[in-house]
Amino acid sequence: TSPKSSSYEIVTLTTWLLQQERTGAIDNEMTIVLASISTACKQIAALVQRAPISNLTGVQGAVNVQGEDQKKLDVVSNEVFSNCLRSSGRTGVIASEEEDVPVAVEQSYSGNYIVVFDPLDGSSNIDAAVSTGSIFGIYAPNDECLANVEDNETRCIVSVCQPGSNLLAAGYCMYSSSVIFVLTVGTGVYVFTLDPMYGEFVLTQEKLQIPKAGKIYAFNEGNYALWDDKLKKYMDSLKEPGDSGKPYSARYIGSLVGDFHRTLLYGGIYGYPRDKKSKNGKLRLLYECAPMSFIVEQAGGKGSDGHQRILDITPTEVHQRVPLYIGSVEEVEKVEKFLA
Numbered sequence: 001t002s003p004k005s006s007s008y009e010i011v012t013l014t015t016w017l018l019q020q021e022r023t024g025a026i027d028n029e030m031t032i033v034l035a036s037i038s039t040a041c042k043q044i045a046a047l048v049q050r051a052p053i054s055n056l057t058g059v060q061g062a063v064n065v066q067g068e069d070q071k072k073l074d075v076v077s078n079e080v081f082s083n084c085l086r087s088s089g090r091t092g093v094i095a096s097e098e099e100d101v102p103v104a105v106e107q108s109y110s111g112n113y114i115v116v117f118d119p120l121d122g123s124s125n126i127d128a129a130v131s132t133g134s135i136f137g138i139y140a141p142n143d144e145c146l147a148n149v150e151d152n153e154t155r156c157i158v159s160v161c162q163p164g165s166n167l168l169a170a171g172y173c174m175y176s177s178s179v180i181f182v183l184t185v186g187t188g189v190y191v192f193t194l195d196p197m198y199g200e201f202v203l204t205q206e207k208l209q210i211p212k213a214g215k216i217y218a219f220n221e222g223n224y225a226l227w228d229d230k231l232k233k234y235m236d237s238l239k240e241p242g243d244s245g246k247p248y249s250a251r252y253i254g255s256l257v258g259d260f261h262r263t264l265l266y267g268g269i270y271g272y273p274r275d276k277k278s279k280n281g282k283l284r285l286l287y288e289c290a291p292m293s294f295i296v297e298q299a300g301g302k303g304s305d306g307h308q309r310i311l312d313i314t315p316t317e318v319h320q321r322v323p324l325y326i327g328s329v330e331e332v333e334k335v336e337k338f339l340a
């Protein structure tokens with residue numbers, strides 16, 4: 001007997017984007033931008049997977065504007081991401097973790113969406129073949145920042161420095177045992193898995209909701225001695241067995257995308273606090289914290305700097321850092337209480 005036809009019914013990312021376009025959630029220009037991002041992610045997935053074979057492990061030799069050693073794959077992934085966005089013809093401005101300042105795109109002829117991204121986050125994990133990811137956010141078109149205009153830098157910076165509450169779409173791609181593409185266009189969170197057989201992202205979870213609470217925490221506790229006393233008390237409280245007799249569990253990959261993805265699915269909290277050495281923590285507001293906060297809110301969770309909503313903060317600099325506490329509502333509110 002032949003299997004039911006329904007077992008062959010899959011929804012690919014392309015089909016899903018066209019559905020969203022039909023319902024008016026996104027326009028056709030946004031569809032093209034998101035499709036070009038998914039192509040970049042597929043390419044980066046392949047590069048990450050083959051890195052040790054194709055001599056793409058190790059450092060490039062350069063240091064980025066934030067004083068970090070650039071890995072070879074940081075540089076290559078940035079090129080892949082930028083090229084895909086440029087050739088879509090629908091992005092007006094792009095800002096990347098790996099570029100000093102945002103740039104206007106010459107090839108744009110319509111759409112003009114503003115795209116912020118971290119092409120390969122957690123790349124310190126890459127040489128050990130541990131999970132990494134790409135993160136992106138998309139803002140509405142803006143004609144202030146134009147290609148081939150002199151002294152355009154300031155206007156481009158102003159164009160991208162928007163609060164996360166203006167985000168129209170955000171997502172990430174995780175390069176792990178599966179390649180997972182998570183996306184929101186403001187209609188809930190959708191999860192796609194790269195099917196190596198089809199070479200397509202296939203819808204595997206829709207309207208994902210994060211558990212309201214969860215007993216897993218992900219912090220780099222190596223920094224404990226540098227933390228504020230209030231935060232130390234919070235951390236100590238997680239280790240008390242309490243009524244259930246079981247304290248919280250620690251899980252930390254050191255890859256925001258991986259740690260966040262687990263938190264989204266299982267519940268709990270991810271934190272990168274400020275400390276005595278890093279006054280604003282480590283993570284970047286524009287292309288790390290804001291996109292993740294938009295996603296977590298769409299899944300019913302919360303993203304905070306310990307005192308206020310991440311999405312309400314307007315960056316004044318492209319590479320601005322901010323403390324991040326993100327995950328289940330109850331867990332984020334708990335740390336906020338300790339920090340108050």
Ligand code: AHM
Binds near residue numbers: 118254259
């Ligand atoms: P990167 O953008 O240079 O890769 O740094 C960001 C990463 C995050 O993915 C991760 O959560 C964090 O840095 C880990 O930092 P640490 O090694 O200090 O724990």
Ligand code: MG
Binds near residue numbers: 097118120121288
């Ligand atoms: Mg990063």
